[in-house]
Amino acid sequence: MNYAILRTAKLKTMGNIGSSLAHNYRTIETPNADPNLTPKNEHTVATPEAVKKAIQNRLPEKRRADAVLCIEYLITASPEWDGWGTDKETEFFKRASLWLSVKHGEENIAGISIHRDISTPQLVAYVVPIDQRGKLNCKEFLGGRVKLSQMQTDFATTVADLGLTRGKEGSKAKYTSIKAYYHDINHARDFTITAEPPKPELFESKASYGEKVISAVIEQIEPTVKAANSILTDYEKARVDKSVAEASYDTLKKRVEPYLVATKGLNQEEIARVNEAMQLEGRKIAVDRGKI
Structure with missing residues (x-):
């Protein structure tokens, strides 16, 4: 079974955002990335500084001190999926980007990157969680298990015809992919x-x-x-x-x-x-x- 994989991280400080961007743009050592393939990575925004600036420009002046400033999305699929390296891969990332735009509004997406210098390609997006009232409101998008579960289902439905399915709903199994493991390790190094x-x-x-x-x-x-x-x-x-x-x-x-x-x-x-x-x-x- 090949799965559509979607994970989120809440970034609450500009320091957190800067560290994530350094990893994303390979401006620091990234042990699980092949530097010879890094030029194949794609970024909708040229530099990490520009992404950070875009995030700052969307943030309202008045906000809670502990507010989530940015949601980092990581979207990929099972390493065994037969779509990698084919037109299916291009379509997968195209739909993922569109799904994010519909969910959050294109104006709130500060930057999207596609990594092809790792064993399994992945999309990383930085989104400022602005709700329909113009408020910084991460809870509106990621608040509670019901919303998170529905989000996983919605995304999986979007790419189902590409041969991908959602993980088991309500599963209590603790799952950490190799990508997530190295993602954490790299963030630690950053x-x-x-x-x-x-x-x-x-x-x-x-x-x-x-x-x-x-x-x-x-x-x-x-x-x-x-x-x-x-x-x-x-x-x-x-x-x-x-x-x-x-x-x-x-x-x-x-x-x-x-x-x-x-x-x-x-x-x-x-x-x-x-x-x-x-x-x-x-x-x-x-x-x-x-x-x-």
């Missing part, structure tokens, strides 16, 4: 820890504001920890298992390096707190994205 603290509310207590700042910082380091956790267990096993080949250990060490860098200098209590917060966030993400 990441730099730069805090953008929220503005305090009028008459807000120091304690309340302090917790808000902590939450904002945790959110910004989430990509690093989320990516590294997927291989951290294997790394620890390899570190103590003498039977593991040295080359395998070195590979694991290199992959887990973003996590080690991100947590360097923190004491055990701080690392435990970060890990716990990331695990909670990961479960929330699983509910929002995968279990629909």
Whole structure:
């Protein structure tokens, strides 16, 4: 069975957006991409700076401090699909772009890219979630399991005649594709820890504001920890298992390096707190994205 795959990520800070764009435009090291094929990638907007500017231009002046500024869509299909490298592939990405335009309005799509320098081609789009009232409102599009499930169904229906189907509705299986795995790893490598603290509310207590700042910082380091956790267990096993080949250990060490860098200098209590917060966030993400 060949599946239409659609995933979303909520980008809440310009730092998050900049990191994603660096990966998308290959301005930083991208381990799973073949640099010889990178020239075959397509972008509707020439530079990451121009995409960022387009996002900023669509953002309303008045918005919540914790608002989602941009939705990053990742659209692809099963690696085994017979449409790759054929006219079906062109049609698939054409329909995906049109589907996004109908759903969000062309004026709210800041940029679309198609990657062909990886094992399975994919489309990445940056969309400012403006609702029909002109408000920044991600919840209108991604709020709740029902809307997420319907979105998956709608998109799959759009490309069904190309030989693709929707994943099982209501499935509780935890699924992570190779593309998503490397996507997370690359985001971890892109990441730099730069805090953008929220503005305090009028008459807000120091304690309340302090917790808000902590939450904002945790959110910004989430990509690093989320990516590294997927291989951290294997790394620890390899570190103590003498039977593991040295080359395998070195590979694991290199992959887990973003996590080690991100947590360097923190004491055990701080690392435990970060890990716990990331695990909670990961479960929330699983509910929002995968279990629909």
